[in-house]
Every structure is written in structure tokens, then in C-alpha cells.
Amino acid sequence: MTKVQTIPVQDYTIQVGDIFPALNTFLKTKEDQAVVVIVDKNTKKHCLPILKKQLNRKDIIVLRIPAGELHKNIQTCQSIWQQMMDKGLNRNALCINLGGGVIGDMGGFCASTYKRGIDFIQIPTTLLSQVDASIGGKLGIDFNHVKNSVGVFQNPKAVFIDPIFLKTLPKLEIRSGFAEIIKHSLIEDAKQWKKIKTIKNWKKVDWPAFLVPSLHIKKRIVEIDPFEKGLRKALNFGHTIGHAVESQYLESKKPLLHGEAVAIGMVCESYISHKMSGLAAKDLKEITKFLVRIYGKYKLLKKDYSAMIRLMRKDKKNEKDEINFTLLKAPGKCLVNQSADVSLITESLDYYRALK
Numbered sequence: 001m002t003k004v005q006t007i008p009v010q011d012y013t014i015q016v017g018d019i020f021p022a023l024n025t026f027l028k029t030k031e032d033q034a035v036v037v038i039v040d041k042n043t044k045k046h047c048l049p050i051l052k053k054q055l056n057r058k059d060i061i062v063l064r065i066p067a068g069e070l071h072k073n074i075q076t077c078q079s080i081w082q083q084m085m086d087k088g089l090n091r092n093a094l095c096i097n098l099g100g101g102v103i104g105d106m107g108g109f110c111a112s113t114y115k116r117g118i119d120f121i122q123i124p125t126t127l128l129s130q131v132d133a134s135i136g137g138k139l140g141i142d143f144n145h146v147k148n149s150v151g152v153f154q155n156p157k158a159v160f161i162d163p164i165f166l167k168t169l170p171k172l173e174i175r176s177g178f179a180e181i182i183k184h185s186l187i188e189d190a191k192q193w194k195k196i197k198t199i200k201n202w203k204k205v206d207w208p209a210f211l212v213p214s215l216h217i218k219k220r221i222v223e224i225d226p227f228e229k230g231l232r233k234a235l236n237f238g239h240t241i242g243h244a245v246e247s248q249y250l251e252s253k254k255p256l257l258h259g260e261a262v263a264i265g266m267v268c269e270s271y272i273s274h275k276m277s278g279l280a281a282k283d284l285k286e287i288t289k290f291l292v293r294i295y296g297k298y299k300l301l302k303k304d305y306s307a308m309i310r311l312m313r314k315d316k317k318n319e320k321d322e323i324n325f326t327l328l329k330a331p332g333k334c335l336v337n338q339s340a341d342v343s344l345i346t347e348s349l350d351y352y353r354a355l356k
């Protein structure tokens with residue numbers, strides 16, 4: 001992909017493709033600003049050399065933090081703020097977040113709060129962050145092991161998405177990000193779902209062809225509902241059960257990547273959709289078959305159901321005592337703020353467990 005596509009979102013733009021000419025032009029307008037780039041071990045090794053080679057500016061300051069969700073916390077923020085202070089950054093500085101969703105969320109949060117906020121841009125380097133985390137303005141960290149419980153809404157100055165970074169991303173991370181692309185199509189774009197379900201080998205997919213339509217779906221949703229008062233909850237499809245499964249098995253011998261858990265969640269929530277919101281049996285069958293073909297079958301244990309349901313009750317998207325779902329009416333059409341009772345949720349977990 002050489003051509004760059006520009007997607008305007010609210011007050012910033014997303015560039016997708018060979019981003020470097022556009023990035024250099026952008027940085028030219030910031031010549032008098034100090035530029036810091038936040039990386040972790042992996043993006044320092046795989047992504048920073050690409051960035052440095054392509055940038056006209058050679059005086060960027062590199063801040064390194066540990067990789068992974070485990071470090072998306074206040075201690076790492078302190079280290080980022082400390083390094084920013086040590087380097088003498090003032091309010092005029094620009095921060096580049098070069099990494100996956102962890103760096104995007106936490107780097108953006110640190111930038112938004114350092115000296116009451118400095119400019120930042122996102123250069124997402126995982127499939128998940130390219131289609132999901134880098135847009136929509138949600139920034140933050142985990143606190144006391146509760147995911148994303150401290151943070152702010154703040155838009156970046158720009159987002160630059162280049163598929164070149166996906167070349168070094170482990171295959172399982174690619175498959176995990178793919179779940180969000182599938183989700184976007186199921187909630188908003190029946191045509192895109194039609195294309196996706198014909199994918200035979202996910203390892204050979206031309207991702208740029210799927211990135212742009214997926215970004216358009218997220219853009220539409222966040223523009224209508226930036227602060228998640230209503231429609232934005234559509235993005236929660238597969239996530240009520242998915243998050244519970246992810247948390248439940250986080251410390252097990254076989255933890256799941258986010259997208260793997262969301263795939264299980266999408267199967268179960270499609271089942272609930274079939275029972276509650278009119279999703280046709282044929283669509284349920286197709287969605288299930290596709291997701292199990294791509295993600296395989298994970299061993300959910302019946303003894304863990306009650307703990308998972310407890311986790312679902314704690315979801316911050318719930319209203320009153322009910323467990324909140326986004327359900328499908330059909331592929332490409334969804335309903336937000338639906339509540340299902342525990343017996344139906346249990347039935348949906350049984351449905352998943354009984355699959356071959």
C-alpha cells in the first residue's frame with residue numbers, strides 16, 4: 001500500500017498507508033517544538049528504526065517503558081512524567097506514541113496531563129491499536145487491577161497508521177486485532193461482514209483493505225457519540241462476556257489475548273441475540289462457524305461461570321443492577337443497552353461449550 005488515505009475525525013485526521021511523507025509535513029509545522037517518542041522494548045526494536053530512518057528530523061528524544069498490559073499503571077506513568085521532566089520538556093513539546101494500545105492509551109494519558117497537557121500523536125503499531133485503540137480519544141491506565149479505570153477523553157493532534165509495522169507483529173497479536181475488525185462489521189456493516197466471512201486463511205489477509213472500512217465504522221460511531229452516552233456502546237458487542245472470560249483466565253495457565261476472548265464473547269452474545277433480538281438462526285450459525293474456524297475452541301469451565309457472571313456485573317457499562325449487552329438484530333445492525341438475565345447468559349456459555 002503506497003497511497004495514503006485521509007480520514008477526518010472530529011478535530012484531527014487519520015492517515016493510513018505510507019505515512020512518512022505526511023508525518024514529515026506534519027512535523028515541519030512543529031519545528032520549534034521538542035519531540036519525544038514513547039516506545040517499549042518491542043517497538044524500540046522493531047518500529048523505532050523504521051521511524052528514525054524515515055523522519056527528516058533527527059533530534060527526537062526517546063522514552064522507553066516496559067512492554068505489556070501489566071505495566072499500564074500509575075508507576076509507569078510516573079516514570080514517563082519523570083523522564084519528560086528530566087529531559088526538560090515544556091508545554092510546547094510534542095509526544096509521539098509509537099506502539100500498541102498500551103502505549104497509545106498510557107502515552108496519551110501522560111501527555112494529556114503533563115504540565116496540564118502537551119500535544120500528542122498516535123502511531124499505532126498493532127492491528128488492534130490501528131483499528132480500535134488509536135481513535136476515539138479514550139486514554140488511560142489500569143488502577144488497582146481494574147482495567148482502564150483512570151483516564152480522560154482527549155483527542156490526539158493526528159493519527160498515522162502504516163501497515164509496515166504489522167510485519168513484525170506476532171501472528172497471534174494479528175489474529176487478536178482481527179476480532180475488532182470482525183466486530184465492527186457485525187455491528188455496522190453487513191457488506192464488510194460478507195467479505196470477511198469468505199476469508200479462508202487469516203494469516204494471508206491483506207490488512208490495509210480491511211483497515212480503512214473498519215476505521216470508517218469506528219469514526220462514524222465516535223463522532224455521533226464521543227462520550228459513550230449511547231450509540232458508542234455498540235462497540236461493546238462481544239465485550240460483556242469477552243471481558244469476563246479474559247479476566248477470569250488472566251492468571252490461568254492458558255490466558256487469552258483480548259481478541260481471543262472477544263471472539264468467545266461474540267459467539268455467546270450472538271446466541272443471546274438469536275434468543276432476544278431477532279438474529280436469524282442461519283446468521284448465528286455462520287458467525288459461530290467463522291469465529292470458531294479462526295480462533296479455535298477454548299476450554300471454558302462450568303465451574304467458572306459464577307465468577308464470570310460476577311465479573312459481568314462489575315462492568316462499568318451496566319446501568320442499575322442489569323448486565324448490559326449490545327445485541328445484533330442482523331449482521332450490520334445492532335441494539336445497545338439490552339439486558340439479558342443470568343439464565344440466558346449461562347445458556348449462551350453452554351452453547352459455546354457444546355460446540356465442536
Ligand SMILES: NC(=O)c1ccc[n+]([C@@H]2O[C@H](COP(=O)([O-])OP(=O)(O)OC[C@H]3O[C@@H](n4cnc5c(N)ncnc54)[C@H](O)[C@@H]3O)[C@@H](O)[C@H]2O)c1
Binds near residue numbers: 046100128133135
Ligand atoms: N482507547 C481505546 O479506545 C482502546 C480500544 C481498544 C483497546 N484499548 C487498549 O489497548 C490495549 C491493548 O492494545 P494492544 O493489543 O495493541 O496491546 P499492546 O500495546 O500490549 O501490544 C501487544 C504487544 O505487541 C508488541 N508490539 C507492538 N507493536 C509491535 C510491532 N509492530 N512488532 C512487534 N511487536 C509489537 C508490544 O510491545 C506488546 O508486547 C489495552 O490496554 C486496551 O485497554 C484501548
Ligand SMILES: [Zn+2]
Binds near residue numbers: 180239258262
Ligand atoms: Zn476490544
